[in-house]
Amino acid sequence: MPMPPQPGEESSDPRRRIPRTDHLLAHPDIAGAAQTLSERVVIGIVHATQDRARTGEITPEQVQGEVLSALGDRRATSSRPVLNATGVIVHTNLGRAPLSDAARTALQDAAGYTDVEFDLVTGARSRRGAGARAALLAACPEAEDALVVNNGAAALLLALTALAGTGEVVLSRGELIEIGAGFRLPDLITSTGASLREVGTTNRTHLADYTGALGAATGCVLRIHTSNYRVIGFTSEVGLSELAGPCREAGIPLIADLGSGLLAPEPHLPGEPDAATALREGAELVIASGDKLLGGPQAGILLGRAPVIARLARHPLARAVRADKLTLAALEATLTGPVPPVLAVLRQDPDAQRARTERLAGLLGGRVLAHEGRVGGGGGAEVPLPGWALALEPELAAPLRIGDPAVVATVRDGDCLLDLRCVPVSEDERLVRAVTTARAVLAQTPR
Numbered sequence: 001m002p003m004p005p006q007p008g009e010e011s012s013d014p015r016r017r018i019p020r021t022d023h024l025l026a027h028p029d030i031a032g033a034a035q036t037l038s039e040r041v042v043i044g045i046v047h048a049t050q051d052r053a054r055t056g057e058i059t060p061e062q063v064q065g066e067v068l069s070a071l072g073d074r075r076a077t078s079s080r081p082v083l084n085a086t087g088v089i090v091h092t093n094l095g096r097a098p099l100s101d102a103a104r105t106a107l108q109d110a111a112g113y114t115d116v117e118f119d120l121v122t123g124a125r126s127r128r129g130a131g132a133r134a135a136l137l138a139a140c141p142e143a144e145d146a147l148v149v150n151n152g153a154a155a156l157l158l159a160l161t162a163l164a165g166t167g168e169v170v171l172s173r174g175e176l177i178e179i180g181a182g183f184r185l186p187d188l189i190t191s192t193g194a195s196l197r198e199v200g201t202t203n204r205t206h207l208a209d210y211t212g213a214l215g216a217a218t219g220c221v222l223r224i225h226t227s228n229y230r231v232i233g234f235t236s237e238v239g240l241s242e243l244a245g246p247c248r249e250a251g252i253p254l255i256a257d258l259g260s261g262l263l264a265p266e267p268h269l270p271g272e273p274d275a276a277t278a279l280r281e282g283a284e285l286v287i288a289s290g291d292k293l294l295g296g297p298q299a300g301i302l303l304g305r306a307p308v309i310a311r312l313a314r315h316p317l318a319r320a321v322r323a324d325k326l327t328l329a330a331l332e333a334t335l336t337g338p339v340p341p342v343l344a345v346l347r348q349d350p351d352a353q354r355a356r357t358e359r360l361a362g363l364l365g366g367r368v369l370a371h372e373g374r375v376g377g378g379g380g381a382e383v384p385l386p387g388w389a390l391a392l393e394p395e396l397a398a399p400l401r402i403g404d405p406a407v408v409a410t411v412r413d414g415d416c417l418l419d420l421r422c423v424p425v426s427e428d429e430r431l432v433r434a435v436t437t438a439r440a441v442l443a444q445t446p447r
Ligand SMILES: *Cc1c(COP(=O)(O)O)cnc(C)c1O
Pocket: 151, 152, 153, 154, 179, 224, 225, 226, 227, 257, 258, 259, 260, 288, 289, 290, 299, 300, 377, 378
């Protein structure tokens, strides 16, 4: 409905016909569409649209319709759900682990007031995140106690600050790793005020290298899982079980940073370390991420001997890196609910993936190729995961990314590869529609 002309309007200047802000805001359609947004955002959209009419880009009569369509496109959050068709299970750029339904429900339930630090029976304050702690101890009985912090890096920061102080962190040269995007663990370690005591060489480190470094200045011994690469060939490393004795005798904490987050051995990833085994072998403390192979929310998980965890929990830094109520709720539900998507996808039958891919090829054309998936930054470095991909025309990748749903594929050797491994089966029809839409967009785009 066009706005009536304002009093005193001069028909000679069309800008006089631009609808006023208060009139636009009072319009029922606009007021309705504006309900999911803040007043500031709505007024910003209105002003921007009026400006377009002032410059002549649109006519005054188009303002109302343009405001409505801009409001319809605007969501309260800019983050968008993505169909991950890359075949990389733990994709850091795509938010790592997709949460299980149980964890999603837990997030919702914890979003309001919740008993995260309160005992409803006694009415007294309680230990924060007691449910997540209990779930971790149930899933990893080898641990005497557990603590959850913001992420794996924060867990390492807390552990080194509390246990090593300004002492030396004894670490093999084969484990001085960069995790991703310039994040280097040695830099994190020295940022705590501790100093690095590198031992051994890149490919070989022996027990004597460690024991020779232990002394009055030692703060702790750290083993880091080289989660994103493997050293092969003439190599040797020292097992936790060999290190445990000398560390215990010297009264030095032995810490294992596992990264990946497996709490127990996973038969599909035989080379991947797990918390239960590391603790059994003698680590006093293990550190893992919540959103890698554990399949939960971003979190840093500390498991170990009761006095060590108590020391960490008491340290002032623990408050600075503490986990959010949403994280604690989702982590507990990940551990207590059914197998989370990350592990389900890892254990998926390649034949089932092939059948899905062939069905899509029947609908969309393209070739079905053998395509290896990957565990991703989360671990399983260089472990190939056999599977399949649908190869389509490469120009589709860009419109697929900005479509609805957004689909992230891989372009390789002149093909746009869609790997269905990490796409939920329930999304197959939407994926087909996304490809059809992307092709229609391409057909309309002048070359
Ligand atoms: C991923 C990783 C980290 C960092 O964990 P975030 O949860 O990403 O902070 C630390 N150490 C290792 C070995 C890792 O693989």
